[in-house]
Amino acid sequence: MSAQGIAIALLLGSFLGLMVLRVPVAFALGMSSVVTAFYLGLPMLMIGQRMVNGLFSFTFLAVPFFILVGNIMTEGGISDRLVKFAEVLVGRFRGGLAQGNVVASTFFGGISGSSVADVASIGSFLIPAMKKRGYAPEYSVAVTVTSSVQGVLIPPSQNMIYYALAAGGLPISKLFLAGYVPGVLLSGALMVLCWIAAVRHNHPKGDVYGLRDSLGIVGRASIGLFTIVIIIGGIVGGVFTATESAAVAVVYALLVTAFVYRTMDRTKIRRIMAGTLASLGMVVAIIMTSSAFGFLLSYLKVPTILADYILGLSSNVVIILLMINLLLLILGMLMDMGVLILIMTPILLPIAVKIGIDPIHFGIIMILNLGIGVCTPPVGTSLMVGCGIGGVKIENTVRAMLPFYLAMVVVLMLVTFIPVLSLGLAGLLD
Amino acid sequence: MLASGTGLASAETVLRLAENQPETNPVTVAMHRFAELVGEYTHGEVKVDVYSGAQLGQEVESIEQVQAGIIDLARVNTVPLANVTPAVGVFTLPYIFSGSEHKYKVLDGEIGQKVRADMAEAGLVGFDFMEAGSRSFYTREGLPISELADLSGLKIRVQNSPISILMVELLGGVPTPMNYGEVFSALQTGVIDGAENDFVSFHTSGHYEVAPNYVIDGHLSPPAIVIMNKARFDSLPEDQQQAISKAAKEAAIYERELMFAANDKARTTVEEAGVSVVEIDNGPFQAAILPIYEEFPHLGDLIEQIRAVD
Amino acid sequence: MSKKSPIIENLTRAVDGLNGIASWICNRLLELIVAITFMQVVLRYVFNSPTKWSEEAAMLCLVWYGMLATAICVRTHHHVAIVFFRDLLGETGGIVLDVFAHLVILGFALVLLFSGTKLVDLAGVTLLPASGIPKSLLYYSALTGGFLIALNALTNILTGSLRPSEFEDTGTTS
Numbered sequence: 001m002s003a004q005g006i007a008i009a010l011l012l013g014s015f016l017g018l019m020v021l022r023v024p025v026a027f028a029l030g031m032s033s034v035v036t037a038f039y040l041g042l043p044m045l046m047i048g049q050r051m052v053n054g055l056f057s058f059t060f061l062a063v064p065f066f067i068l069v070g071n072i073m074t075e076g077g078i079s080d081r082l083v084k085f086a087e088v089l090v091g092r093f094r095g096g097l098a099q100g101n102v103v104a105s106t107f108f109g110g111i112s113g114s115s116v117a118d119v120a121s122i123g124s125f126l127i128p129a130m131k132k133r134g135y136a137p138e139y140s141v142a143v144t145v146t147s148s149v150q151g152v153l154i155p156p157s158q159n160m161i162y163y164a165l166a167a168g169g170l171p172i173s174k175l176f177l178a179g180y181v182p183g184v185l186l187s188g189a190l191m192v193l194c195w196i197a198a199v200r201h202n203h204p205k206g207d208v209y210g211l212r213d214s215l216g217i218v219g220r221a222s223i224g225l226f227t228i229v230i231i232i233g234g235i236v237g238g239v240f241t242a243t244e245s246a247a248v249a250v251v252y253a254l255l256v257t258a259f260v261y262r263t264m265d266r267t268k269i270r271r272i273m274a275g276t277l278a279s280l281g282m283v284v285a286i287i288m289t290s291s292a293f294g295f296l297l298s299y300l301k302v303p304t305i306l307a308d309y310i311l312g313l314s315s316n317v318v319i320i321l322l323m324i325n326l327l328l329l330i331l332g333m334l335m336d337m338g339v340l341i342l343i344m345t346p347i348l349l350p351i352a353v354k355i356g357i358d359p360i361h362f363g364i365i366m367i368l369n370l371g372i373g374v375c376t377p378p379v380g381t382s383l384m385v386g387c388g389i390g391g392v393k394i395e396n397t398v399r400a401m402l403p404f405y406l407a408m409v410v411v412l413m414l415v416t417f418i419p420v421l422s423l424g425l426a427g428l429l430d
Numbered sequence: 431m432l433a434s435g436t437g438l439a440s441a442e443t444v445l446r447l448a449e450n451q452p453e454t455n456p457v458t459v460a461m462h463r464f465a466e467l468v469g470e471y472t473h474g475e476v477k478v479d480v481y482s483g484a485q486l487g488q489e490v491e492s493i494e495q496v497q498a499g500i501i502d503l504a505r506v507n508t509v510p511l512a513n514v515t516p517a518v519g520v521f522t523l524p525y526i527f528s529g530s531e532h533k534y535k536v537l538d539g540e541i542g543q544k545v546r547a548d549m550a551e552a553g554l555v556g557f558d559f560m561e562a563g564s565r566s567f568y569t570r571e572g573l574p575i576s577e578l579a580d581l582s583g584l585k586i587r588v589q590n591s592p593i594s595i596l597m598v599e600l601l602g603g604v605p606t607p608m609n610y611g612e613v614f615s616a617l618q619t620g621v622i623d624g625a626e627n628d629f630v631s632f633h634t635s636g637h638y639e640v641a642p643n644y645v646i647d648g649h650l651s652p653p654a655i656v657i658m659n660k661a662r663f664d665s666l667p668e669d670q671q672q673a674i675s676k677a678a679k680e681a682a683i684y685e686r687e688l689m690f691a692a693n694d695k696a697r698t699t700v701e702e703a704g705v706s707v708v709e710i711d712n713g714p715f716q717a718a719i720l721p722i723y724e725e726f727p728h729l730g731d732l733i734e735q736i737r738a739v740d
Numbered sequence: 741m742s743k744k745s746p747i748i749e750n751l752t753r754a755v756d757g758l759n760g761i762a763s764w765i766c767n768r769l770l771e772l773i774v775a776i777t778f779m780q781v782v783l784r785y786v787f788n789s790p791t792k793w794s795e796e797a798a799m800l801c802l803v804w805y806g807m808l809a810t811a812i813c814v815r816t817h818h819h820v821a822i823v824f825f826r827d828l829l830g831e832t833g834g835i836v837l838d839v840f841a842h843l844v845i846l847g848f849a850l851v852l853l854f855s856g857t858k859l860v861d862l863a864g865v866t867l868l869p870a871s872g873i874p875k876s877l878l879y880y881s882a883l884t885g886g887f888l889i890a891l892n893a894l895t896n897i898l899t900g901s902l903r904p905s906e907f908e909d910t911g912t913t914s
């Protein structure tokens with residue numbers, strides 16, 4: 001084996017080995033990077049350099065805000081009111097809260113553009129709420145994590161901007177429009193799945209309220225719901241950037257719970273800070289060490305080698321598309337989405353164009369594909385965050401997610417082989 | 431169209447080069463040419479591996495990685511480079527060059543040599559300067575700029591550098607540093623009124639769709655450069671050092687041609703898409719930013735020397 | 741562990757005091773990140789004059805928060821891990837894996853610490869471009885984080901506090 005081959009085997013092998021041997025994911029990523037850097041004779045300061053700079057990025061600044069808003073909403077009772085509100089909307093159906101979760105993600109995901117932030121924010125109040133209503137914790141996490149994938153498809157999405165840039169200049173407005181139908185399609189598929197699960201496992205209906213009660217619930221919830229309006233309206237209306245709107249939402253949620261609901265006190269604030277520290281510390285550690293790990297994957301040209309291998313196998317369009325999907329799924333399980341878009345777009349897009357795929361369409365395929373990777377082990381950040389919030393084991397959750405993975409792959413196949421789903425709306429711009 | 435060799439290095443020496451632009455960008459094309467030429471001139475003894483699309487990190491990090499010997503080479507802009515090797519900052523000042531002819535007379539001449547020699551102190555070797563476009567302002571619908579006064583009070587997105595920020599302040603605008611990826615939606619929604627970049631980035635970023643007024647004032651024209659870890663360079667035999675320098679020089683000249691052509695093409699494309707492109711006399715702009723030069727007393731001599739080149 | 745020696749007890753108290761200070765700093769940093777970003781919005785809309793330094797300062801706070809929080813989560817077992825095989829192994833085997841995992845964390849932390857010292861040297865007197873904050877301040881976080889992670893891993897081993905978290909007390913569950 002060549003030196004490069006040994007290094008790749010060392011990096012991937014030690015990572016998987018350490019992880020199986022109960023080393024926390026963040027440190028398995030870190031230590032496998034250390035071992036490989038040592039083998040390659042790279043200066044060790046590379047480890048700290050990548051960790052610090054991987055986090056020293058404006059993109060991640062929104063993550064703590066969303067976790068914080070979620071915790072404030074939960075502790076301050078906004079989430080309780082929100083759950084009631086969701087029940088007024090879909091409570092009459094069996095499994096209403098799971099449906100509400102999917103619907104909420106469809107809206108919320110459009111805000112954050114990041115599925116991790118989505119899981120952190122929605123998950124922080126809906127996972128506990130679902131558990132309280134008697135859903136299995138693993139199922140609650142699975143619904144939340146899966147439905148967060150819409151977040152990267154429904155605009156605004158930071159990852160689509162990365163793609164447009166890496167593709168050498170695509171109209172971003174078109175790319176944005178192209179994401180809507182696949183996003184809503186995914187949302188629909190998940191709702192069907194939730195309905196089936198609800199019937200099979202006899203999931204609870206919510207309480208059904210009369211008109212007067214419903215209005216009261218809507219009224220009480222609306223002050224808290226305005227937190228969401230700030231985020232959506234702030235960005236869509238052009239008042240704030242995504243990060244700023246989340247910071248404003250933090251301040252607003254604090255003020256509402258302290259002075260309107262009068263549910264905030266010192267003890268709760270202390271709990272909010274402690275909860276944020278636990279979830280954020282875990283997320284941020286993975287973001288940091290996966291940047292060191294990702295550097296070495298790139299350095300060893302792992303993505304390129306995989307692409308070459310797949311294209312050496314066939315010249316049939318359908319087979320190549322399937323193989324590209326498979327390749328992206330595998331890489332998405334191992335690496336961060338934004339990094340992969342930047343690395344893989346220049347490698348895969350020319351191939352896709354050569355076999356007649358529209359670059360906008362290919363972008364949507366790629367983003368949905370990598371979005372699925374974010375909720376699969378071993379490096380599925382959304383999955384990790386969801387499991388952290390839900391207090392459940394990854395391996396149990398993965399079992400609960402199997403039907404959802406299937407649904408996502410079905411939607412992925414539809415999006416891959418029916419271009420008009422992506423290009424229909426985008427075509428209106430021509 | 432696959433990226434260069436994934437196979438094993440049969441050459442004795444492999445040099446890794448970080449490039450933050452994607453494969454399709456002219457500068458990346460030029461870096462592949464550089465790699466080709468190095469292979470040719472060293473008879474395959476030295477192989478340059480180009481890592482495009484910022485896969486090894488952003489520019490600031492790449493500079494640090496070259497200094498630390500994590501990687502060997504990087505193609506970077508002089509703006510972030512000025513943080514570690516101050517003299518090169520002189521080329522990043524607004525309106526420092528009076529046109530591209532003057533620019534390359536300075537960069538290829540004695541002044542360019544002196545500035546490059548200065549990089550040794552930061553543990554770097556700098557090769558020939560390359561074209562990185564000339565930045566001008568562009569604004570949203572309804573906010574065209576035909577004179578200096580039109581900039582007054584406009585929120586202009588700038589790169590997060592003190593020079594850019596101060597420059598927009600002096601021109602009467604409100605400098606708004608912002609992550610590049612956010613600029614499109616910020617323009618679309620009116621969070622900012624305008625931004626500034628060269629024609630190529632103006633086109634590839636899609637900003638022309640939401641900011642259809644472009645005014646050519648050419649305020650900033652900082653060159654790009656290939657840097658190398660000095661200890662690594664010095665460790666190579668004399669003939670390989672010369673081969674690398676020669677390849678870098680030829681690649682730089684090739685890159686300039688590509689960039690100018692790409693710039694013209696991008697300009698035509700955005701004009702056809704309905705963007706109004708205005709050329710104005712930037713005299714009042716130049717006068718307004720003069721206080722910036724006083725902020726850099728250590729560059730005073732260099733500024734005078736550049737002004738003296740005609 | 742049955743009875744702990746007074747040395748271990750004092751060590752535990754000292755380390756947890758240190759973690760308490762680190763948590764306190766983290767919470768202030770988080771408040772600062774919110775305050776800086778919120779202030780930026782107010783300055784832009786009310787006074788039409790956004791600051792140059794706010795984004796970099798907030799990002800710097802986030803990095804420090806990240807390093808300290810990573811360390812604290814080692815002590816409190818909040819880092820996510822796959823415990824499937826550990827649970828298969830039974831009592832003794834499980835403890836062996838727990839100790840192994842902590843040794844890996846310890847080893848990694850020492851590399852991070854070393855890496856941090858080198859980075860501080862490399863940054864030298866370089867400043868962050870927009871805010872003028874010394875870049876070394878960014879890299880001191882790696883040094884500090886490495887130190888505290890190492891200390892916490894060591895303390896967990898010495899005090900037998902090794903069990904992976906079941907995420908029972910994150911504060912995010914109700």
Ligand code: NA
Pocket residue numbers: 109110111112113114150151152153154155156157
């Ligand atoms: Na989105």
Ligand code: NA
Pocket residue numbers: 101102104105122143144145147148
């Ligand atoms: Na959800």
